[in-house]
Every structure is written in structure tokens, then in C-alpha cells.
Amino acid sequence: MSNSDLDDDARAPSSANAEVAQLFAEIGDILEIKGEPPYRFNAYRSAARSVGNAGERLDVLFEQGRLRELQGVGAALEAKIIEYLKTGRMASHEEARRDFPVALASLLQVPGLGPGKARAVYQELGISTLPDLEEAARSGRLREVPGFGPKAVDTLLASLDQLKQRSSRGLISDAWAAFGQIREVLGEDHLAVVGSTRRMQDSVGGLDLLAGRDDAATAEQMLQTIASLPNLVQVLDRSSDDVAVQLYGGLTVHLTIVSPEAWGAALAWYTGSRAHVARLEALAREHGWELSPFGLEESATGKLIERQHEAAIYERLGLEWIPPELREDDGEIEAAQAGSLPKLIELGDIKGDLHTHTNWTDGTENLEDMAKTAKALGYQYIALTDHTQNLAMTRGLTPERLEEQRALVRRVNQKLAPFVVLHGTEMDILMDGQLDFPDDLLRSLDYVSASVHTGFRQPREAMTERMLRAISNPLVNTLNHPHGRKIGRREGYAVDMQAVVERAASLGCALELNSTPDRLDLNGTWARRGLKLGAKFTISSDAHSRSELEFMQFGVAMARRGWLTPADVLNTRPLDDLRALLAARRKS
Numbered sequence: 001m002s003n004s005d006l007d008d009d010a011r012a013p014s015s016a017n018a019e020v021a022q023l024f025a026e027i028g029d030i031l032e033i034k035g036e037p038p039y040r041f042n043a044y045r046s047a048a049r050s051v052g053n054a055g056e057r058l059d060v061l062f063e064q065g066r067l068r069e070l071q072g073v074g075a076a077l078e079a080k081i082i083e084y085l086k087t088g089r090m091a092s093h094e095e096a097r098r099d100f101p102v103a104l105a106s107l108l109q110v111p112g113l114g115p116g117k118a119r120a121v122y123q124e125l126g127i128s129t130l131p132d133l134e135e136a137a138r139s140g141r142l143r144e145v146p147g148f149g150p151k152a153v154d155t156l157l158a159s160l161d162q163l164k165q166r167s168s169r170g171l172i173s174d175a176w177a178a179f180g181q182i183r184e185v186l187g188e189d190h191l192a193v194v195g196s197t198r199r200m201q202d203s204v205g206g207l208d209l210l211a212g213r214d215d216a217a218t219a220e221q222m223l224q225t226i227a228s229l230p231n232l233v234q235v236l237d238r239s240s241d242d243v244a245v246q247l248y249g250g251l252t253v254h255l256t257i258v259s260p261e262a263w264g265a266a267l268a269w270y271t272g273s274r275a276h277v278a279r280l281e282a283l284a285r286e287h288g289w290e291l292s293p294f295g296l297e298e299s300a301t302g303k304l305i306e307r308q309h310e311a312a313i314y315e316r317l318g319l320e321w322i323p324p325e326l327r328e329d330d331g332e333i334e335a336a337q338a339g340s341l342p343k344l345i346e347l348g349d350i351k352g353d354l355h356t357h358t359n360w361t362d363g364t365e366n367l368e369d370m371a372k373t374a375k376a377l378g379y380q381y382i383a384l385t386d387h388t389q390n391l392a393m394t395r396g397l398t399p400e401r402l403e404e405q406r407a408l409v410r411r412v413n414q415k416l417a418p419f420v421v422l423h424g425t426e427m428d429i430l431m432d433g434q435l436d437f438p439d440d441l442l443r444s445l446d447y448v449s450a451s452v453h454t455g456f457r458q459p460r461e462a463m464t465e466r467m468l469r470a471i472s473n474p475l476v477n478t479l480n481h482p483h484g485r486k487i488g489r490r491e492g493y494a495v496d497m498q499a500v501v502e503r504a505a506s507l508g509c510a511l512e513l514n515s516t517p518d519r520l521d522l523n524g525t526w527a528r529r530g531l532k533l534g535a536k537f538t539i540s541s542d543a544h545s546r547s548e549l550e551f552m553q554f555g556v557a558m559a560r561r562g563w564l565t566p567a568d569v570l571n572t573r574p575l576d577d578l579r580a581l582l583a584a585r586r587k588s
């Protein structure tokens, strides 16, 4: 392939799907800035998501009369898609742009700067970009805009700093969803996830894939398929054996073609981490061998030792096969040499989910449907843990409504037996560490978990004291999402987590591994630290809908990265054992 061919490929236009999604998203942003009601701008945003992530091309869907199968696309939005497919334009987008520049939407990313303030900043000062906004804040010009007193300007500058530090890393769930889509297009054999996604890091830089193909023609076809995925934004790089593309939503996908004969060596090499592979290379050198993505070979003669099977490469190097989640050069090589790798927890070990929400607060579905879905997943129980009164924005339960919920729990339990709904709570930890419900009420529940949901900016010492005080109450079984971070949105609270984990371990209060993909809190690093201190854990989905119950797999991945075994996790126990453990904590 000549260089000019490569250049042509690199200029491949982004797909109509990505472009329409972008236009819809921009219309949504401008409608929000204009002050339109949420249902209007949310309609555009949800259509943007479903168009952007669709597994089929819009023109194909149009020809087959299937555009309205896309979630959130009704008659009106269908007409706009068709208009775009036929003319390359969208009148309502042009109309929206007449009032406000599209760039203004970037201001909505600033924490605390809502649409009203973004509008005011533009109308008063003509500012529509983040650098201009920062300049106006620093020069004092921003003070001319109503609503920007000295304190508000200081807060804004702090928020702008926070925004700059925000990482551009993607969610592990998005990477695996993209893999599912690509596998469907490419077919399954000899296609594998490698890199940080295979190691199940709590956030990923992109999705790295390997495909095993020998003949150039099929390899070329695969690369071309990736370079023309329906949700493609741009081709970033392309050669005869690899391609990197950016998909709608920002995820980068990198596919490398390798020889099927060297499959095992390539898997080990591209899975990483770099530090782990460096240790493998060093072990190979001790034998006079060399490890590369093409195989394990004798350095002097080039004679092949092994290349086809990953486990065989580990074996030749004197190691047990090491699960990808552990490949961080953090003791796993030594453990594999000694044959003492832990028997890591698996999704199938989970007997129930201890963190779920329903439409009594901010969940979207009713308890019976949530419970039935959990039962279908093979669980024996779930804990219903709706929010409490302090979190008013979720319609958090008052003691009275919690009492009312009891009758519902009883009814669902009668209906679904032997499946059991534990009546629990996700209780707010108040600013001073007091709990949102009195002890008597907590004692009457099957399960009590506690969370910080407010006052994120508390100083580190106050936040630490607040959590320590809350978990010191023996009625609290679990501390939920201890760090409070949202990946790509906000850092965790300032808190002495080491002190919190130590205290939880010594008191027998469990720590949650929250499985929601943008939380993953605690993550693997903290799970491992907790394990060393003797802490116990729960792994829960924090599902707000039935489909979110499947988040559990990501929390299990964090547990595996933390070297946890089933014995370290409360909800691997059958119900009776779990109840006994919960009761034991309460008597402490």
C-alpha cells in the first residue's frame, strides 16, 4: 500500500450517524441555554445518544423505513434525520445557531455554571469560550454580569481549574459495549480485547483489540470495516496491519492484526501493563530467551520456544497463568512463581445485590420488577436501599414513607419466595456525621448502608471525622461509595481514606465496591489496601433501573483487581449466612 493511499484513508469523512448525533446534541445544548424546558432539550440529547451509538448506518435504516426503531426518535426527529441525509443540512440546527453560538455549550461543562449564567455571560460580554471566560474572571470584567459577585467569581475560577484537571479517560463499560458491537460486525473468532480494558482498569484510555488473520485480503477487509463503522467520527491512523479510529462519544479503538500462530504472545504483550510485561521480558532473559509480540524465542538462535498459547508462555517462564486484572507488577509475578495466586472472586459467586433503588425515590422502576430481574439473574436476594429524607432532590424517604414501604416489601416477598427482598436503606450521612434516621428505626431494618451525598467541599479533616463518626454506629452495615468520585465529572471528596478504611476494618463495617461504571468506588487499589487491613466488602450495582443490575460485573472486576476472593465479600454468602454476618456487626 502506498503512502498516498494511507492519506486518502486518513481523510475518510465521519459517518452520517456521528454527524447527526453531533447536530442533535448541539441543538439540545442551545435549547438548554435558551431556557427551554428540560423535556425539550433532553429529547434531543437522548436521540443524539441513540443515533451516535446505533449499530447500523442511518442511510440503511432510512431505506428500510426503520429510523423510528432508534430510541427517542419519533416523527419529528425522524424528519430531521431524513432532511440531513437528503440535503446534508438541518434547518432547525441552523435556526438554533442564529441565537447562540454552538461553542457556548462548552460553558455548560463548568461545574456550577448553569444555562442561565452561560446565557448572561454571552449576552453581557459576548463570551462563548472557556479561555475568554477565565480571562474575564481574572480581569474582573465578569463582575459586571449580574450574579457574579466576588465569591461567585472565586468559585468559578476554582471550577475552571477543576475542569482543566479532568481526565479524558473513558468508562470501562463504554469500551466493552463498543467491543460487543465490533465483534458483531467482524465475527467472533480470533478477536480479543487487550490493554487496559482487558485488565479492567477503572477507566480506560481507549479500546485495544487484536485480530488473528493470516491472509492480507481478510486483514485488509477487517481494517476497512473498522474504518467505516456506523458510529465513526474519524480515522486517526492506518497502516497495513493496524487502524485507530475515534467513535462517537470520544472512545478510541485500535485494532492490530497479528498472525494466529503468534496469538498467545501477542495477547500477553498487548494486554500489558508495561511494567508487568517488562518483568516477563526479564524472566525470559534469565533463560537466554527474548519475549516479543511475535513469540518467545531463543536470543542466540531465534529458535521458537512458544507463541501460540498465552498460558504456555507463562508456564515456560515458570509462572502460573496470571489473570489480566492482576497484571500491574504489584506482587503478582512473585505469587505466580510461588503458586500462591488468590482464587479471585467471579461474577457467578455473587448471591445478591445490596444496593438498589426504586421509583419510591430516584429509581425508575417498581420494586417487584427490580426483584424479578434480580431473581432472573440468579440471585437469592436484593436489598432495597432507597434514599432518605436529607436527599430531598431524590424524594428521599421520611420515616413515615419508609414504614409504608414495609408493606410493599412484605407483599413482594410473599409473591417471589424463596427470593427475598431485604428492607434496607441508603441513609444519608449528615454534615456532622450524624445519621439521617434514629437508631430505633435503623434497628427495625434488615440492612443499613450509609453514604455521603452532600457537602462535598467539606475540609478533609471534617469529612474524615464525619465518615468515622457514621461508621462507628454499629447499626451501619456498609459504607457506600466511600470516595464519592464520578469518573470524568468530579474528584472524590477530600478525605483521609486510609483512616476510614482502617476504622471500618477494625469495626467490622463493610466497604462497598460500587459497580456503577462512572463510580467504581472503591476501586481495585483501595480494595487491595482494605484487604491487607482485614476489611470486608460488599459489591453492589447501585441500580436505578432493571438493566443497571448488570453493572455488577464491573464491581466484581474491581474486586478482582483488589485480589479479593469470595470469602472477602459479604454478598457471596447465602441469605442465612449473610443475615448472621449483618446481625453480628449490630451486636458489636
Ligand SMILES: [Zn+2]
Pocket (backbone or CB within 6 Å): 426, 451, 453, 480, 481
Ligand atoms: Zn449514593
Ligand SMILES: [Zn+2]
Pocket (backbone or CB within 6 Å): 355, 357, 426, 542
Ligand atoms: Zn444509591
